[in-house]
Amino acid sequence: MSIDVPAEPLAARITRLRNEAGLTKVELxxxxxxxxxxxxxxxxxxxxxxxxxxxMKLALVFDVTVSELLDDPLLRRRDAQVASHALANHAKKVAREEAKRTSSGGE
Known part of the structure; x- marks a missing residue:
């Protein structure tokens, strides 16, 4: 039997994140x-x-994605796919640079 935990409303999430960041309303x-x-x-x-x-500004201040701020599972899934793709591209680039470096005799 699973217990459905109600989603945290955006208003409550903003308050929680602000408090966790140690910011007043004026500072935020x-x-x-x-x-x-x-x-x-x-x-x-x-x-x-x-x-x-x-x-976008709130997400930046709280160091979360907009998806996390909105608590949207579809956006979170998309963000994960984008991050995975970016990481794979970065790994390929590093591998190419390493191959160039080793083939040119550099260390």
């Missing part, structure tokens, strides 16, 4: 470039729509 507002009233509205869910630009 300055970092994001909005008023502290806007942050208070976000945290109280008085504003249900936060613009994409502000979501």
């Amino acid at each position: 507002a300055r970092k994001v470039g909005v008023s502290d009233v806007a942050v208070a509205y976000w945290e109280s869910a008085a504003i249900s729509h936060i613009g994409h630009h502000n979501l």
